Amino acid sequence: MLNHLPEHLRPGARDAARQSIIMRVDRRDVLKGALAGFALGLFARPATAFEPYPTGGLEMPRGLVTDPLVFVSIDPDGTVTIVAHRSEMGQGSRTSLPMVLADEMDADWNRVKIVQAPGDEPRYGNQDTDGSRSLRHHVQSMRQMGAAVREMLRRAAAKSWGVEPSAVTVGLHEAQGPGGQRAGFGELAEAAMVEPVPAFEELTFKDEAAFRYIGKGEVQITDLRDITTGAAIYGADVILDGMKTAVIARPPVLGGKVKSYDATETLAVPGVEQVIELAGAEAPVNFLPLGGLAVVATNTWAAEQGREKLKIEWEDGPNAGYESGSYRAAMDAASQAPDNIFREQGDTPAAFAAAAKTFERAYFQTHMAHIPMEPPVAVANVTADACEVWLPVQSPYGAREDLAKDLGIPIENVKVNVTLLGGGFGRKSKWDFAIEAARLSQAVGAPVRVQWSREDDIRHSFMHTTSVERLRVAMDGKGKVTGWHHTSVAPSILSTFAPDSGYQFFIEHGMGHVDAPWDVPNIRCDNAKAMAHARIGWFRSVSNVPRAWAVQSFIAELADELGRDHKEMLLELIGPPRKVDIATAGMPEDFWNYGEPYEEYPIDTGRLAHVVEVAADAAGWGASLPEGEGIGLAVHRSFVTYVAVAARVKVVDRVIRVPEMHFAVDCGFAANPERIRSQMEGSAVMGMTLALHSGITYENGRVQQSNFYDYDVVRSDNFPERVDVHIVPHPFSVHASGIGEPGVPPVAPAIGNAIFAATGQRLRDLPLGTEV
Amino acid sequence: MPTTFTLNGAQQTLDAPPEMPLLWAVRDLAGLTGTKYGCGVGLCGACTVHVDGEAVRACLVTLDEVDGKTVTTIEGLDPEGEHPVQRAWRELNVPQCGFCQAGQIMQAASLIAAKPDITDAEILEGMRGNVCRCGCYQRIVAAVRHAATGI
Ligand code: FES
Numbered sequence: 056m057l058n059h060l061p062e063h064l065r066p067g068a069r070d071a072a073r074q075s076i077i078m079r080v081d082r083r084d085v086l087k088g089a090l091a092g093f094a095l096g097l098f099a100r101p102a103t104a105f106e107p108y109p110t111g112g113l114e115m116p117r118g119l120v121t122d123p124l125v126f127v128s129i130d131p132d133g134t135v136t137i138v139a140h141r142s143e144m145g146q147g148s149r150t151s152l153p154m155v156l157a158d159e160m161d162a163d164w165n166r167v168k169i170v171q172a173p174g175d176e177p178r179y180g181n182q183d184t185d186g187s188r189s190l191r192h193h194v195q196s197m198r199q200m201g202a203a204v205r206e207m208l209r210r211a212a213a214k215s216w217g218v219e220p221s222a223v224t225v226g227l228h229e230a231q232g233p234g235g236q237r238a239g240f241g242e243l244a245e246a247a248m249v250e251p252v253p254a255f256e257e258l259t260f261k262d263e264a265a266f267r268y269i270g271k272g273e274v275q276i277t278d279l280r281d282i283t284t285g286a287a288i289y290g291a292d293v294i295l296d297g298m299k300t301a302v303i304a305r306p307p308v309l310g311g312k313v314k315s316y317d318a319t320e321t322l323a324v325p326g327v328e329q330v331i332e333l334a335g336a337e338a339p340v341n342f343l344p345l346g347g348l349a350v351v352a353t354n355t356w357a358a359e360q361g362r363e364k365l366k367i368e369w370e371d372g373p374n375a376g377y378e379s380g381s382y383r384a385a386m387d388a389a390s391q392a393p394d395n396i397f398r399e400q401g402d403t404p405a406a407f408a409a410a411a412k413t414f415e416r417a418y419f420q421t422h423m424a425h426i427p428m429e430p431p432v433a434v435a436n437v438t439a440d441a442c443e444v445w446l447p448v449q450s451p452y453g454a455r456e457d458l459a460k461d462l463g464i465p466i467e468n469v470k471v472n473v474t475l476l477g478g479g480f481g482r483k484s485k486w487d488f489a490i491e492a493a494r495l496s497q498a499v500g501a502p503v504r505v506q507w508s509r510e511d512d513i514r515h516s517f518m519h520t521t522s523v524e525r526l527r528v529a530m531d532g533k534g535k536v537t538g539w540h541h542t543s544v545a546p547s548i549l550s551t552f553a554p555d556s557g558y559q560f561f562i563e564h565g566m567g568h569v570d571a572p573w574d575v576p577n578i579r580c581d582n583a584k585a586m587a588h589a590r591i592g593w594f595r596s597v598s599n600v601p602r603a604w605a606v607q608s609f610i611a612e613l614a615d616e617l618g619r620d621h622k623e624m625l626l627e628l629i630g631p632p633r634k635v636d637i638a639t640a641g642m643p644e645d646f647w648n649y650g651e652p653y654e655e656y657p658i659d660t661g662r663l664a665h666v667v668e669v670a671a672d673a674a675g676w677g678a679s680l681p682e683g684e685g686i687g688l689a690v691h692r693s694f695v696t697y698v699a700v701a702a703r704v705k706v707v708d709r710v711i712r713v714p715e716m717h718f719a720v721d722c723g724f725a726a727n728p729e730r731i732r733s734q735m736e737g738s739a740v741m742g743m744t745l746a747l748h749s750g751i752t753y754e755n756g757r758v759q760q761s762n763f764y765d766y767d768v769v770r771s772d773n774f775p776e777r778v779d780v781h782i783v784p785h786p787f788s789v790h791a792s793g794i795g796e797p798g799v800p801p802v803a804p805a806i807g808n809a810i811f812a813a814t815g816q817r818l819r820d821l822p823l824g825t826e827v
Numbered sequence: 828m829p830t831t832f833t834l835n836g837a838q839q840t841l842d843a844p845p846e847m848p849l850l851w852a853v854r855d856l857a858g859l860t861g862t863k864y865g866c867g868v869g870l871c872g873a874c875t876v877h878v879d880g881e882a883v884r885a886c887l888v889t890l891d892e893v894d895g896k897t898v899t900t901i902e903g904l905d906p907e908g909e910h911p912v913q914r915a916w917r918e919l920n921v922p923q924c925g926f927c928q929a930g931q932i933m934q935a936a937s938l939i940a941a942k943p944d945i946t947d948a949e950i951l952e953g954m955r956g957n958v959c960r961c962g963c964y965q966r967i968v969a970a971v972r973h974a975a976t977g978i
């Protein structure tokens with residue numbers, strides 16, 4: 056059964072790069088030998104094409120690793136193996152990061168093999184694949200490692216030919232000597248590896264004009280063939296000898312428990328072997344399992360059948376009263392009495408007191424669930440003192456740490472293999488399903504796969520928060536905005552990790568709230584209390600979704616109120632091109648800039664305004680449209696990237712159709728434009744889904760939705776058929792920024808604004824529904 | 828009661844309850860994992876396979892319903908993985924996470940086989956049962972068209 060697994064995913068497989076020749080020599084000997092004959096700086100050259108810059112990557116747990124021997128190996132046949140240490144969930148980093156390294160080292164992409172790293176941050180550096188950070192944090196280290204390997208190959212070739220390294224050039228997958236000598240990377244591999252790893256200052260970097268793959272967007276994703284033939288391995292596809300399958304009946308209400316149960320009929324189902332009670336975590340639940348009853352069987356069908364026959368009496372606990380309608384009313388009331396100010400620029404109360412006119416609106420968004428196409432799933436094999444798991448997980452090292460703790464097994468004996476992820480969207484940053492599988496494997500003494508059904512996934516997700524965003528502006532007699540007041544009320548993600556204060560925390564407020572870029576003298580941002588009754592977690596784009604929805608709808612409403620063109624109004628609020636001076640903006644001490652140093656990634660209003668212009672122009676802003684059609688505009692900076700969307704809406708027989716969207720994206724240097732485009736295309740679809748379809752509601756503490764029946768998504772019969780993506784071109788010196796998430800937030804308000812343009816109807820509650 | 832059918836060209840006998848969905852029989856018992864679970868209720872298309880050449884949702888078809896029939900999964904669509912639809916998918920770099928794509932490809936292959944001169948409207952309608960949460964629809968639709976017409 057194991058033959059279908061690639062080598063690195065087989066049980067007990069050794070760490071990725073260790074398998075190939077370059078790693079087979081003992082590093083200590085290598086270092087000793089190399090240092091003897093090497094004078095530091097001998098080959099130093101200015102790194103003209105690459106000025107290094109600090110990123111938040113340095114501050115992430117276990118930071119960045121730049122040792123090429125960890126990431127690259129070369130076999131005698133010339134095969135270059137590059138480790139992908141970030142999880143692949145469709146965003147393309149498993150292709151794009153190795154591609155950057157390969158280009159910089161002059162490797163031929165056709166001879167590059169990619170292996171996935173297991174969860175091992177001390178070795179690979181941070182592996183948390185979330186926050187749109189993979190390219191942003193790792194593009195520099197990939198270039199550095201590529202350049203280092205190229206230099207090592209060059210020095211090895213120089214030695215073997217008895218010439219100065221400066222006389223050797225490195226071309227595609229080979230070194231060339233002054234006398235016409237040529238040696239392929241495979242030939243040089245063994246000698247190259249005894250070269251010391253050069254320091255950054257000794258490296259030369261390619262001119263951007265010499266890039267073969269970087270910035271071109273012509274490389275296919277590395278798993279493309281396997282995906283199209285069914286050979287790609289996702290979490291559920293790992294089949295181990297003797298493996299059992301388990302499904303779990305989890306408490307329908309967060310914090311609930313099994314009061315009593317009868318498993319007689321379950322155990323009579325052929326194939327069902329055991330029913331095991333799992334303890335649920337006390338609040339705050341972190342990423343620990345919710346508990347419940349696990350049905351362990353020889354196959355998935357038997358387990359499912361067994362679960363249906365369980366008779367369980369639940370004790371619901373403190374969240375049994377959670378009800379979405381009344382909760383919304385409470386949030387709305389709270390938003391009218393904010394009690395916690397954390398950005399105060401100028402004197403907002405005075406601006407409102409002196410205003411000739413004020414304008415106020417509130418916007419709402421329900422909970423949402425990520426529903427990655429592959430529901431959560433985990434395979435675990437726990438023996439007496441060791442644990443090996445196979446996970447579609449965004450944070451393999453976090454999972455490993457928690458598994459070690461939960462099982463009481465030393466972390467060295469826990470191995471987390473990372474499969475492909477059938478979508479993640481933040482759901483798979485949380486590894487509760489891994490702990491379920493490991494506990495069950497430990498209990499039954501055999502490998503166990505825990506399979507979540509779609510119903511499990513929708514009902515027991517880590518929910519995207521629900522929120523009320525209330526916006527008010529003060530204006531002078533000429534209609535110029537003098538005061539901006541934004542109150543945000545939403546249960547906080549923090550409640551999943553710490554006793555719930557009821558208030559959102561600085562990271563949530565950094566996402567489209569306190570970072571308001573407006574050219575307005577008086578700005579106040581505050582919040583009010585909203586206690587969590589669901590497991591709140593981050594969903595792609597996180598708080599940016601409700602914030603962009605509210606702010607970008609509000610500005611359009613304001614423009615309409617004042618009889619002004621929306622784009623003009625938006626550009627007036629953005630104001631002249633400048634880097635927002637956070638020192639004088641009344642920002643909170645803990646202002647969160649997506650973890651990036653502000654000087655490197657400031658809020659640049661010139662870039663913000665530019666994407667507005669590009670998207671509006673592309674969509675034909677201002678042109679007159681047929682009856683029932685309209686164009687809507689929205690812009691948002693998130694994950695330090697600027698995205699504007701112009702959406703065209705067409706209402707046919709009351710059904711909202713969005714035939715066209717134009718994205719203008721400024722993400723700094725674009726390493727892989729092809730995957731940037733595909734992320735924007737996907738953002739158009741996911742943004743349209745959350746605009747029109749996806750809402751999770753609670754009654755009696757229970758999620759009311761369960762499957763695509765009542766939690767539908769955009770499908771091919773009504774989707775944005777034309778998505779044009781305009782990427783603002785930049786050199787490498789303009790720091791690469793996020794791509795996986797920033798496309799989503801502006802989509803819903805662009806659609807909402809277009810619906811207004813098409814019909815005159817202003818909708819303020821997400822999801823909007825599919826008809827007007 | 829064992830069920831015997833042709834699976835990707837070879838005879839397959841599975842000893843399992845007759846009401847077991849083909850999806851789980853193919854994945855858990857035959858060990859072919861290219862066919863995916865996405866909803867279990869016929870609403871996402873991730874499990875699409877061909878039974879006697881026609882696209883069906885393997886989560887809704889039971890084992891006894893395929894007795895004596897021919898079942899093709901993504902692994903058996905083309906011996907070399909070079910079916911025109913697979914090629915079109917690669918030419919247009921369609922997938923993001925890829926999880927839905929086996930189902931999409933199987934659906935598209937049967938649509939095109941049934942109607943080589945398929946119209947755009949028929950593609951949109953014919954693919955509506957296949958969800959892609961990553962949102963690759965633009966490329967999926969373009970790839971179906973490309974596979975059907977070469978354009
Ligand atoms: S799993 Fe069969 S249609 Fe979704």
Ligand code: FES
Nearest residue numbers: 924925927959961
């Ligand atoms: S590619 Fe991810 S669900 Fe379709």
